[in-house]
Amino acid sequence: MxxxxxxxxxxxxxxxxxxxxxxxxxxKPHSRPYMTFIRYVDANGTRKRCGGFLVKDNFVLTAAHCLGSSMKVTLGAHNIKAKEDTQQIIPVAKAIPHPDYNPVDWSNDIMLLKLEMRAKRTNAVRPLxxxxxxxxxxxxxxxxxxxxxxxxxxxxxxxxxxxxxxxxxxxxxxxxxxxxxxxxxxxxxxxxxxxxxxxxxxxxxxxxxxxxxxxxxxxxxxxxxxxxxxxxxxxxxxxxxxxxxxxx
CATH class of the missing domain: 2.40.10.10 (Trypsin-like serine proteases)
Structure with a gap:
């Protein structure tokens, strides 16, 4: 079972x-090629992680409460601890949280991340x-x-x-x-x-x-x-x- x-x-x-x-x-490894692993540092200086997904070659969609500094995304990963040949690690050029996001009631909890460079489409990296x-x-x-x-x-x-x-x-x-x-x-x-x-x-x-x-x-x-x-x-x-x- x-x-x-x-x-x-x-x-x-x-x-x-x-x-x-x-x-x-x-x-199955790399069967979800849109999946994105996000690392960032919160307001208290603590390292955090979130999920996200590629929606365009240079944009990732995620939750607005995942906003932080030093943001980087890993694309094409199955094992996030391994240095897989399929992985593309790209810094975030600009975080665009929804302007009406409310952390009290979690309304409009959505955010776009513009990447510093376009992701290269492969069998392991593809938008959803x-x-x-x-x-x-x-x-x-x-x-x-x-x-x-x-x-x-x-x-x-x-x-x-x-x-x-x-x-x-x-x-x-x-x-x-x-x-x-x-x-x-x-x-x-x-x-x-x-x-x-x-x-x-x-x-x-x-x-x-x-x-x-x-x-x-x-x-x-x-x-x-x-x-x-x-x-x-x-x-x-x-x-x-x-x-x-x-x-x-």
Whole structure:
């Protein structure tokens, strides 16, 4: 039997480092070529990490609470601790958090990172498509959440290898009941209905991938309990994403 992928969620504060995948199944190396590993330094001088995903050769999409200094992205990685030939490490030239991001209620938790140079497209590095305008997900739709994270609750650090969970989109009313700040027009919540999968502190900014498109950006969840993860709804921010990439 394949290992069960467990994710837990913590409420996040600005720069907390995000959600992190706990346990679970390893994906085929470089089968998620859009995945991006982000390193940065927060306001307290602490080294942090987030997930993200390539949306254009020189732009990465992630969560706004992952903003920091000395930002670098690693593309084409499967093992983030190894010096793989497929990896491209590129500094961030400019971070573009959404201007209405609110760290108190996590609304508009989305950010673009413009890279200092364009990524070279390879079998291991390739952008993820964004959803079509007005695209919606119905409750019960199964999506994927890839990321680098702990393999057990007691592990001292995240796994070196890319993992993935399968999450089911939840009804907006359920999410509003669990999360008083939940905004259905701007957010999606998804979890495992069997409550074996959710999200945990560590790799925010990773994509909720449905039909090979990025429908969400992992933002936050509930304190120390198995509960849905909350994703910023990408389709609601398409005009901002496109205008920002054009402007910068």
């Amino acid at each position: 394949p290992p069960i992928l467990i994710l837990l969620t913590f409420l996040l504060t600005l720069g907390a480092g995000g959600e992190e995948i706990i346990g679970g199944h390893e994906v 498509r964004l959803p079509k305008a007005n695209a919606q997900l119905k409750p019960g739709y199964v999506c994927r959440l890839p990321g680098w994270g702990r393999k057990s609750l007691h592990a001292p650090k995240g796994t070196d290898l890319l993992q993935e969970a399968e999450l089911s989109v939840q009804d907006d009313q359920k999410c509003k009941h669990l999360f008083r700040h939940y905004i259905k027009t701007k957010q999606i919540c998804a979890d495992d209905p069997k409550e074996k999968q959710a999200a945990f502190k560590g790799d925010s900014g990773g994509p909720l991938v449905c039909d090979n498109r990025a429908y969400g950006v992992l933002a936050y969840g509930k304190t120390k309990s198995i509960a849905p993860g909350i994703f910023t709804k990408v389709v609601s921010f398409l005009p901002w994403i496109r205008s920002s990439m054009k402007s910068f």
